[in-house]
Amino acid sequence: MLLQVKNLKTYLKSGGETVKAVDGVSFHIDRGETFCLVGESGSGKSITALSVIQLLPQGISSHPEGQILFDYRHDDGQVENVDMVSLAESHKQMIRGSRIAMIFQEPMTSLNPVFTVGDQVIEALQQHYPEMSDADARARTIEAFKQVKIPNAEQRIDEYPHRLSGGQRQRVMIAMAMACEPDLLIADEPTTALDVTVQAEILRLMKDLQQRCGTSILFITHDFGVVSQMADRLAVMSQGKMVECGTLKEVIKVPKHEYTRQLLAALPENLPRSKKQQLASDSDQKSLLDVSGLKVHFPIKKGVLRRTVDYVRAVDEIDLKIPEGQILALVGESGCGKSTFGRALLRLINSTGGEVNFDGQVLTGLSRKQMRPFRRQMQIIFQDPMSSLNPRLTIASTLTEPMKVHGIGSSNEERLEIARKTMMHVQLDPEYIWRYPHEFSGGQRQRIGIARALVLEPRFIVCDEITSALDVSVQADILKLLLDIRKERNLTLLFITHNIGVVEYVSDEMAVMYKGKIVERGLTSDVCKQPQHEYTQQLLAAVPRLDI
Amino acid sequence: MTDSGLPKKSSGYTSQILRDTFSRWGAKLGLFWIGVLVFCAVFAPLLANSHPLILSQNGQWQSPMMQFMTPNDVIIFSLFLITAILLRISWSLRHKIVTGLGLLFVVTTLSIIFVTPPELTIYEQYRDNQSAEKYDWVIRAPIPYSPKDYLRDEGDTGLEAPLSSPERTHWLGTEANGADVLSRMIHASRIALGIGFIATGIAMFIGIIIGGLMGYFSRWVDMIGMRLVEVFEAVPTLFLLLIFVAFFDRSLYIMMVIIGVTGWSGYARYIRAEFLRLRQQEFVQAAIACDLPLKSILFRHMLPNGIAPILVAASFGVASAILAEATLSFLGLGLVDDPSWGQMLNQAVQASTFNWWMAAFPGGAIFLTVFAYNLIGESLRDAIDPHLNKS
Secondary structure: OOOOEEEEEEEEOOOOOEEEEEEEEEEEEOOEEEEEEEOOOOHHHHHHHHHHHOOOOOEEEEEEOEEEEEEEEOOOOOEEEOOOOOOHHHHHHHHHHOOOEEOOOOOOOOOOOOOEEEEEHHHHHHHHHOOOOOHHHHHHHHHHHHOOOOOOHHHOOOOHHHHHHHHHHHHHHHHHOOOOOOOOEEOOOOOOOOHHHHHHHHHHHHHHHHHHHEEEEEEEEOOHHHHHHHHHEEEEOOOOOOEEEHHHHHHHHOOOOOOHHHHHHHHHHHHOOOOOOOOOOOOOOOOOEEEEEEEEEEEEOOOOOEEEEEEEEEEEEEEEEEOOEEEEEEEOOOOOHHHHHHHHOOOOOOOOOEEEEEEEEEEOOOOHHHHHHHHHHOOOOOOOOOOOOOOOOOOHHHHHHHHHHHOOOOHHHHHHHHHHHHHHHHOOOOHHHHOHHHHHHHHHHHHHHHHHHOOOOOOOEEOOOOOOOOHHHHHHHHHHHHHHHHHHHHEEEEEEEEHHHHHHOOOOEEEEEEEEEEEEEEEHHHHHHOOOOHHHHHHHOOOOOOOO | HHHHHHOOOOOOOHHHHHHHHHHHHHHHEEEEEEHHHHHHHHHHHHEEEEOOOOOEEEEEEEEEHHHHOOOOHHHHHHHOOOOOOOOHHOOOOHHHHHHHHHHHHHHHHHHHOOOOOOOOOOOOHHHHHHOOOOOOOOEOEEEEEOOOOOOHOOOOOOOEEOOOOOOOOOOOOOOOOOEEEEHHHHHHHHHHHHHHHHHHEEEEHHHHHHHHHHHHHHHHHHHHHHHHHHHHHHHOOOHHHHHHHHOOOOOOHHHHHHHHHHOOOOHHHHHHHHHHHHHHOOHHHHHHHHOOOOHHHHHHHHHHOOOOOHHHHHHHHHHHHHHHHHHHHHHOOOOOOOOOOOHHHHHHHHOOOHHHHHHHHHHHHHHHHHHHHHHHHHHHHHHHOHHHHOO
C-alpha cells in the first residue's frame, strides 16, 4: 500500500463559518494502480486531493481527525511510513514534487507565462536534485518532453507557454510532474478543459507513462466516461463523504449506493429515451430556418496603418436548414466557430456574407426596427449560468422587461403573472421572482435563463452549450425540461454542444462543424452509428464511453 | 438532486461591499473624519456664530442666529435632513434619488425667495449689548465669533496666537484680519466638502456618459472618444483655473465646474474598460437578443455592474479636488472674503513671522480630509477586488 487515508476530515473556515469539506474519508492506493475520485462539484474531491499533498492554505483549513499515511521513499531507497498530516513542513516540501506530484485542471494558467517551458521543468528538477548540472537537467527535461510525446522536444523546450496549445501545455505539466519520478501522481480534472480528441490523447499518454514508470495515480474527475477508461478502483464522493468505493466493475455495473445509481442514471447515454418522431431527413419538411452561405470573418490587422492582412474565418460559408419543431445539434470542438454561428443567426454578431432566412423572411440586412418582430421569435440561452443573468436585477425585472418592450401583457401585474407562470413552467417556485440571481444554484439559474427565453414565446431558440457548466444530475433535469417544453410549444432548437452523449439524447438531427465549416450532417442516429467524414470518425472514437 | 435545494437568502452585493469596506479600520477612520466635517458643515451657524442663538430682552425671546441665517445655511441644513430621512425609508434607489433631488430643488427655490438676512450685519452689537447688560439672559454658540467677524470693537487686533489674549478665548488664535481661526475653519469645511462632491459629481457624470458610449459602441465612437480624452488629459487644470480666475469673478461655482469639466477623462477610461468587458457578458447579449432599448441596456444592465471601480476613483477624485481648491486659495486666487483652508494657510507665511497656528490647523485639516478620502478609496478598492476577497 503506497497511500492510506484513514478517516480524513478537512474543515475549511470561511467568514466565520466552518465547512466540513471532507468528512471522514478513508481509502488506500496500491503501487502502480489508478484510483479515481468521482463526484459532482462541491463534493470535496479536490479538497481530498489537496489534503493528501498538503497544499491547502494553513490559515483556513484544519484536520481535526484522520491520518494520511504515505510510504516515503528516501533518496537512499529506504522506505519510511509517514503521516502527511503531522509531518514537519520541511519534510512535506521534500515529499511534494519529488514523491507526490500534482497536475491541475487549467493548463492555461498553471504555467508561468514569463518563463520558457523548459526553464520551468529544469527549475523543478534542480529543486529536488540540487547537485544536478544545468546540462544534465536540460538533457533530462528533453527526455521528459519526449516521454510525453511533445514533437520536436529539442526546440520546443525553449518556447514560451503561449506558443503551445492547451493539450501540449498539459503535456508539459505532466512532464514537469513526472520529471522527478514521483511515486504518486495526483491529477485534478486534468482533461476537463480540453477537447475530446486531445483528452483521449492525454489519457492514453497517462496510462502509458504509468505502465512504464509504475506510478500510482489519484485521478479526480466528474466524468464517468473518463473513469471507465482510467480507473482500476474508484470511489464516489458526495458532500464530503465517500458513499461507495470498489473496483471499476463493481461500482459501475452493480452500484450499491442510491447516490451512485442516481448519478449513473443521469448520464445522457443512460437517460430514458422518448420515442422520436421519425422524420425524413430534409427535403420534404418545411424549414423554419434556412441559412445559406453564411460567413463571419474577423479581420486580422497588422502594421502601423492597421491594414487588414487576412481574416479569421470563424464561420465559413455554412448552409443549414432546420425544419420546424426539430432539434438540430451542432457539434464541434472549441474554436470551431459553433458559438459564433449561433450568435450570427440572431444577429448578435454581424455576418460578413450569406443569408439567414427565417420563416420565409431574409434577416440579414434588416434594420434594428425591422428586426424587432423577429427578435421576439428567436431567443438564446447561454452556457454560463453565472454571467447570463444580470446580478443587480431581480428575476422579476429580468423576466418582465423584455415582455414590456415587446408589448406582451397590458399591465405590470399581468406581466408578473406571466412571469410566475413561466417560472412554474421551468419547475421553480413562482415566488422566487423577487430574488436576485446570486441566491440561486447553477441549475436554478439555468432554468431562469430558459424562462427568460420563453417569456417572449419564441419559435426558435439557440441553446449555446447550456449544460456544459452543470453537474450531470442537473444536466439531466435541464435536458428533460427542455425536451418537455419543446414538445409542448413546438419549438425549434439549435443545440450547440461538444458533448456527444447529450447530442444523442436530445437531438433529431446533428451537424458536425470543423474549422468554420460543416463537414457532416444527418439524422443523429445515422451519424453516430456510421460517421462518414474522417473528422467525425475521429471525434466519435475519442469520446470516452461508459462500456457496460 | 443538487438542483432542488432552496435558494439561500443573502444580502445584496452593494450592502455586502459597503459592509466589507467599512469593516476595515482605515475606512472607519476616514468615515469618522468625514462625519466630523459633515457635522461641522451642517451645524456651522450653531457652532460658531457671533449672533447669540437665543436671547431674552425685556421678557421677549428672540433668536438673532435665525434672523441672520443665509439661504445657504438653510439649503445645507435641509439637504442634510432630506438625506437622513431618505436613508431611513426603504424605497428603491431611483425613487430616493428622484424624491431627494425634487425636494432639494423646492427647498432651494423657497429659501432663495423667502430667506432674506438683514443686509447690514453688525457683529459687535450683541457683544456690546450683553456687556451693557441689556439682556435678561443670552445663549451663545460654543465659539461666539462668526467667520467674518473681524472684531472691529476690539480695535486693530490682527494675528494672535491661540489663547494669547487674556480677555477673549480664541482656541486656535486669530487670523490676519482678526477673525477667529476655529470659526473660519468650521465654516470652511462647507467649501471643502462642497467642492469635493460637486466637482467630482460633474466629472463622474460626464465621464460615465462619454466612457459608456465609447465602451458600448467601440469602433469609431471609441476612436473619437479616446482622442477627446487625450485632449482633456493634456489640459493642465491648475493653469486653466488661474486663467478663469483672472478673467471672471472668483466664484466657487466656476471653480467646481472647471475642476469637474477637466477631470472626467479618468472616469471615462475606467467606465470604457468596464463596458468593453461587460459588452461580452452573456446577460448583456441576452438583453440585446430581447431587443431591449439602448437606454435600458446601458443604464440598467451595464452601469450598475461596472460602477464599482468608478467609486474608488471618485473617492480619490474628491481628495484631489479639495487639494486643487486649497492650492488656488493658497496662491491667493481663491475666494475673496469667504473662509477657506487654503487661504488661511497662505496667511501663515505672509507676515514677517511664521504664524504656526495658521499653518498647523488648516494644513492639518486639509491633510486629514485628503487622507480620509484616500483611506476610504483604498478600502473600497480592496473590498471590490476579487483577488483579495478569496483569501
